[in-house]
Amino acid sequence: MTTYIGGNRSSTSLITPSISILSQSQSPQVDAHVVQFAHLELIKTLLASASAERKRRAATEQFVSAELGQADSDRPGAADGTSDAEVIQTEIDDSVRKRLDEIGFKVGWTMAESLAKEKPRFPSAPPTSTSSSSAPPPSETHVLEVIKFICKDLWIALYDKQVDNLRTNHRGVYVLVDNAFKPLSRVSSVGGSKEEDEVARWVRFPGAV
């Protein structure tokens, strides 16, 4: 899929970042409720597809090993009668988490790419790029730039506000606090551990982004 390449690469000092955001904001808006419903369904769909894929894979493996005349004994939780329902569920949960991660990663990468183009003051390549560029090893200030970028530009582009609070333990861990995080504000509590799981899933997606 192609990504959108647009925006103006102006470097004149007259155009402050806020103005250039305005001009670039061809970005369409969709209704928040739609996105929330879609989010929920996305997770459900991924669950279904993850388990379908797993079945398919297990079936192929069984087929292959049957062809080769081997017993497929060394796969834990293989899809024959010996598999434990719980093990399957954890496997599926894991693969769903992995998928949400990947999706979030892709989305985050693309958004960061298009956003970082607008920022002439940003010294190095977009934050999620690999070390293929000849940039010096990330110094403290470089990392800070990245975090600031996330808190301000990325968050604004995605959720229309800035991150409320930023904490660090000075050992490489940053905590981004956002009160009234819109995408989560409407998740009703089903109660118990299931809710935690759900909420964790919801958070995983923005986290991966």
Place this chain on the structure above:
Amino acid sequence: MSLSTSAARHKSLGDDLYKRSDKVNGELFALTYGALVVQLIKDYEDYDEVNKQLEKMGYNIGVRLIEDFLARTGLGRCKDFTEVGEVMAKVAFRSLLAITPSLIHHPVSPTQPKPAFSLIFDENPLTDFVELPEEAVEGGLVYAKVLEGVIRGALEMIQTSVTAQIVSDTLRGDERTELRVTLVRYLEEEMPPGDD
């Protein structure tokens, strides 16, 4: 028919709702959907199945969406299927996705016993920056299939059973993207459980 005044009313209703409600970056939405489609293709390796899953997902979204939509717009019953099309194009799509698809009514005829309408999409936040690879096109992937499901689900919740189908798709090389909604029947108050 007072279509002109109700059309204007629908339009302003759509605009109002759009202005009033919270919004989310459309790119985020489009990117998320795109990544999901990619993942589904990887998982199912079967474009028909992916289509089905997208439609099912849309159906579930539509089922929830309609209540929310009706609550926020305060719209009452549509008096006929034509009005359903009007409201869908001018209020729903406008306020929810910030686009206004063109509407074409297909009146009842001998070859077409049930009323239908078509939505023509000039722009679509889901598909605007998307290009399908050859094999997806050949395999029959309908990228925006989710929309079919949303419409079907939403209308079923208001006792209207329809088929919604994307009959032409710019992503697959057609000239325009057209989604055709055909009435199947009106449902009784008590809907039988289960799938259709």
